[in-house]
Amino acid sequence: MTAAALLEVDNLSKSFGALRATDQVSLTALAGETHAIIGPNGAGKTTLIGQLSGTLRPDSGHIRFAGEDITRLGAPARSHRGLARSFQITSVYRDFTALDNVALAVQAHAGSSFRLWRPARTDPALRDPARAILDEVGLGARADVLAANLAHGEQRQLEVAMVLATKPRLMLLDEPMAGMGTDESQRMVKFLARFRGRQTILLVEHDMDAVFSLADRISVLVYGRIVATGTPAEIRANPEVQRAYLGEEDA
Amino acid sequence: MLLFLEQTLNGLQLGVMLFLMAAGLTLVFGIMNLVNLAHGSLYMVGAYLWVAFTGLTGSYLAGVVLALAGTLAVGVLIELIALRTLYDRDHLDQVLATFGLILFFNELVAIVFGRAALYTSVPPWLSGHVELFAGLRYPLYRLVIILVGLAVAGLLWFVVARTRLGMLIRAGASNRTMVAALGVNIRLLYTAVFGFGAALAGLAGLMAGPIYTVEPGMGEKILIEVFVVIVIGGIGSIRGALAGALIVGMVDTLGRAFLKPTLATVLSPSAADTAGPAIASMLIYLLMAVVLALRPAGLFPARG
Amino acid sequence: MRARTIAIVAVLAALAAVPPLAAALGQPFYLDLFRRIMIFAIAALSLNLILGYGGMVSFGHAAYLGIGAYAVGILAYHGVTNGFLQFAVAIGASAAIALVIGAVSIRTSGVYFIMITLAFTQMLFYLGISLEEYGGDDGIRLKAHSQFAGLDLAHPTPFYYFVLAILAGFVYLVHRIVNSRFGMVIRAAKSNEARTRAIGFSPYPYKLAAFVIAGAMGGVAGALLVNQTAYLTPEFMNWTRSGEIMFMVILGGIATLIGPVLGAAALLLLEDLLAAWTTHWQIILGPILVLVVLFARRGLAGLLPGGGRDD
Numbered sequence: 119m120t121a122a123a124l125l126e127v128d129n130l131s132k133s134f135g136a137l138r139a140t141d142q143v144s145l146t147a148l149a150g151e152t153h154a155i156i157g158p159n160g161a162g163k164t165t166l167i168g169q170l171s172g173t174l175r176p177d178s179g180h181i182r183f184a185g186e187d188i189t190r191l192g193a194p195a196r197s198h199r200g201l202a203r204s205f206q207i208t209s210v211y212r213d214f215t216a217l218d219n220v221a222l223a224v225q226a227h228a229g230s231s232f233r234l235w236r237p238a239r240t241d242p243a244l245r246d247p248a249r250a251i252l253d254e255v256g257l258g259a260r261a262d263v264l265a266a267n268l269a270h271g272e273q274r275q276l277e278v279a280m281v282l283a284t285k286p287r288l289m290l291l292d293e294p295m296a297g298m299g300t301d302e303s304q305r306m307v308k309f310l311a312r313f314r315g316r317q318t319i320l321l322v323e324h325d326m327d328a329v330f331s332l333a334d335r336i337s338v339l340v341y342g343r344i345v346a347t348g349t350p351a352e353i354r355a356n357p358e359v360q361r362a363y364l365g366e367e368d369a
Numbered sequence: 370m371l372l373f374l375e376q377t378l379n380g381l382q383l384g385v386m387l388f389l390m391a392a393g394l395t396l397v398f399g400i401m402n403l404v405n406l407a408h409g410s411l412y413m414v415g416a417y418l419w420v421a422f423t424g425l426t427g428s429y430l431a432g433v434v435l436a437l438a439g440t441l442a443v444g445v446l447i448e449l450i451a452l453r454t455l456y457d458r459d460h461l462d463q464v465l466a467t468f469g470l471i472l473f474f475n476e477l478v479a480i481v482f483g484r485a486a487l488y489t490s491v492p493p494w495l496s497g498h499v500e501l502f503a504g505l506r507y508p509l510y511r512l513v514i515i516l517v518g519l520a521v522a523g524l525l526w527f528v529v530a531r532t533r534l535g536m537l538i539r540a541g542a543s544n545r546t547m548v549a550a551l552g553v554n555i556r557l558l559y560t561a562v563f564g565f566g567a568a569l570a571g572l573a574g575l576m577a578g579p580i581y582t583v584e585p586g587m588g589e590k591i592l593i594e595v596f597v598v599i600v601i602g603g604i605g606s607i608r609g610a611l612a613g614a615l616i617v618g619m620v621d622t623l624g625r626a627f628l629k630p631t632l633a634t635v636l637s638p639s640a641a642d643t644a645g646p647a648i649a650s651m652l653i654y655l656l657m658a659v660v661l662a663l664r665p666a667g668l669f670p671a672r673g
Numbered sequence: 674m675r676a677r678t679i680a681i682v683a684v685l686a687a688l689a690a691v692p693p694l695a696a697a698l699g700q701p702f703y704l705d706l707f708r709r710i711m712i713f714a715i716a717a718l719s720l721n722l723i724l725g726y727g728g729m730v731s732f733g734h735a736a737y738l739g740i741g742a743y744a745v746g747i748l749a750y751h752g753v754t755n756g757f758l759q760f761a762v763a764i765g766a767s768a769a770i771a772l773v774i775g776a777v778s779i780r781t782s783g784v785y786f787i788m789i790t791l792a793f794t795q796m797l798f799y800l801g802i803s804l805e806e807y808g809g810d811d812g813i814r815l816k817a818h819s820q821f822a823g824l825d826l827a828h829p830t831p832f833y834y835f836v837l838a839i840l841a842g843f844v845y846l847v848h849r850i851v852n853s854r855f856g857m858v859i860r861a862a863k864s865n866e867a868r869t870r871a872i873g874f875s876p877y878p879y880k881l882a883a884f885v886i887a888g889a890m891g892g893v894a895g896a897l898l899v900n901q902t903a904y905l906t907p908e909f910m911n912w913t914r915s916g917e918i919m920f921m922v923i924l925g926g927i928a929t930l931i932g933p934v935l936g937a938a939a940l941l942l943l944e945d946l947l948a949a950w951t952t953h954w955q956i957i958l959g960p961i962l963v964l965v966v967l968f969a970r971r972g973l974a975g976l977l978p979g980g981g982r983d984d
Binding site: 171172173192193194195197198202203205209210211212213214218221222223225226227230231232233234235236237238239241244280283284 | 849850852853854855856857858860861864865867868869870871872873874875878879882
Binding site: 398404451454455460461462464465466468469470471472473474475476477479480589593596597599600604643646647650651654655657658661662665 | 730788791923966
């Protein structure tokens with residue numbers, strides 16, 4: 119192991135009544151790696167992401183980010199430490215333009231927002247980086263369109279743009295390609311591949327092609343428990359994984 | 370000492386009436402996700418219908434039964450005509466629409482019965498005092514209220530916890546589509562729940578008639594106290610409604626009775642004279658603020 | 674967007690033309706009516722900041738009008754008629770109480786928030802009733818109008834333009850606030866709270882600040898209102914007043930700058946019209962309000978060209 123662990127998850131557990139959504143989950147994300155989390159529907163992937171991003175409180179266990187225990191921190195604090203999250207169900211600001219959306223994410227990390235007088239929409243410190251990021255994800259031409267009027271695939275791109283705008287050290291992406299067609303998915307895969315080595319990505323995905331082409335390591339989550347962690351080749355060959363999951367993969 | 374016991378019973382009586390109101394309101398909110406400001410209007414309607422029917426029939430009991438039936442009918446009517454569309458709307462819309470209903474009902478009773486407060490009395494067979502214990506004589510009527518309220522609480526617990534209907538109610542609260550998919554008529558269920566809540570409010574109103582005055586706007590006075598009950602007890606839970614109601618009833622009654630004399634031991638009489646009633650009227654709100662600071666979801670919030 | 678600016682300027686200009694028109698027609702009543710409309714427009718404007726733009730359904734906004742009114746009324750009662758001092762106290766008191774109430778209430782959300790703000794308003798209402806020295810629940814006449822270094826609010830026309838100036842100023846202030854960084858956070862939190870937290874904002878301090886600002890503006894409205902009615906009464910804080918102000922906001926169109934003015938005018942004119950017809954006008958107003966909520970949610974501002982977003 120030459121790379122340091124940026125994120126260490128230590129025996130995380132969460133139950134909803136009798137349902138063990140997260141069951142003693144331990145995993146690490148090494149700096150610079152793309153670590154995919156796969157598992158059948160209902161495995162508890164979004165619950166896990168929720169606990170990592172700070173929207174859900176685990177019942178027990180610890181989460182360490184760059185050596186610091188962040189288990190008790192809320193989502194905004196984690197965002198300021200460099201943990202950025204995208205949502206599985208598109209969660210952009212529908213009544214704002216794409217540019218406004220990204221500018222807001224930029225604003226959250228660009229000094230104080232207790233400014234009540236200067237218009238935010240004409241502030242170059244917010245607009246310029248926002249435009250740059252929109253260009254980077256391929257939405258440059260759609261900057262002034264209301265988010266509600268963007269196509270579904272464009273909204274997913276916007277989600278990723280907002281993650282980038284918060285200057286992340288770790289990107290938690292919850293099914294970024296959900297609902298995308300083949301072309302769009304391939305574009306997104308190419309886009310995410312550019313971060314290889316530069317960014318740490320924890321990626322929840324169903325799209326197996328994407329997972330196997332992007333991931334350095336894969337963890338398999340079944341009924342809230344991690345049943346295997348390893349390189350794509352190791353996971354492919356793992357009989358337990360094959361039994362539990364890969365047999366169900368989409369054609 | 371006797372005074373303390375008497376006031377405690379008064380607190381219990383107020384608490385029980387608050388519970389009748391809170392139970393209906395919290396059920397409707399928990400199951401249909403509807404904030405209904407016009408709940409106080411149903412309380413008022415119950416009181417006025419009782420006055421009208423008792424006057425017409427000359428019989429207290431007939432008046433009670435007809436008033437309950439009438440309030441139930443009014444509740445169902447409101448639900449069918451005005452509230453159905455509000456289930457899917459956000460809380461702001463619900464608040465505003467039911468606020469409009471309040472204006473309507475207050476004016477309606479003012480037109481039919483006049484704006485002046487109506488003073489009514491307890492029938493002879495319910496008046497008078499009962500000798501309880503330790504020489505405490507307590508009004509029979511208030512005692513009956515307490516017993517009726519506790520009986521309803523018991524009935525509610527039984528229905529919600531032990532019957533199929535109660536199961537449907539609890540299930541409807543957590544998963545509408547699932548319950549509908551099981552073939553249960555959700556609309557009917559909602560109307561029934563709302564009607565039942567209306568009847569409870571009407572019962573509280575008609576029992577309150579002889580003790581408090583019957584006048585337009587009487588519903589809103591108690592409604593806000595019911596809100597305090599629900600916030601303290603926790604929304605969506607009957608247990609919370611009961612706990613909150615008893616706490617609020619006790620604190621309010623005992624506060625009004627004993628705060629001034631208590632303050633008079635440390636302050637000057639004239640200071641206690643002004644501060645006492647002023648603080649006493651604010652007591653339950655201060656309590657609410659304290660509970661919120663410690664438990665933002667109330668004492669017994671509904672699970673899930 | 675430009676259409677909206679023109680509309681606002683046009684409305685303010687029309688309001689400025691009322692005093693000479695009223696004088697020409699020999700109808701001072703209109704001066705009084707429109708001044709009352711403007712004062713409530715200020716109240717609605719302040720509520721719109723937190724309700725329309727911030728999504729905070731405060732059912733207790735009338736409390737701040739009451740506090741502002743009582744600040745002025747009580748000071749006048751004790752011989753202090755300096756308007757600057759009175760209004761400063763009104764603003765300070767309403768801001769301080771908004772801070773306390775907001776600090777407790779904003780930690781909750783949804784239904785709880787509605788109930789709690791309502792309950793606190795009622796608490797202040799009962800407090801007002803218990804102030805025997807200042808009239809109790811009957812209220813008292815205002816001892817003297819506020820004086821501002823030569824401007825005496827007892828004179829109808831100067832008072833009118835004073836209110837208009839404040840209204841215009843506040844409209845501009847709200848315009849700057851909702852388009853600033855601060856305003857964007859408030860609006861984002863209303864649009865999608867989870868998303869706002871995820872990008873790194875903790876909405877609580879911003880919401881609280883907005884709540885305090887709105888409370889202070891409500892206090893100004895109250896200070897003006899007591900000068901308008903020349904009577905101080907706890908009824909200013911009655912929760913039904915809160916409902917009325919909320920209706921002005923909705924009727925006019927939430928999250929718009931011109932909405933509160935239109936809404937105040939519409940509701941007050943409607944009330945006056947109905948009241949002239951029958952003393953039981955509330956039985957007509959009630960259902961009208963229900964219908965508006967059910968069918969005309971975008972409000973009057975939505976009827977203007979450029980309807981939709983407003984900045």
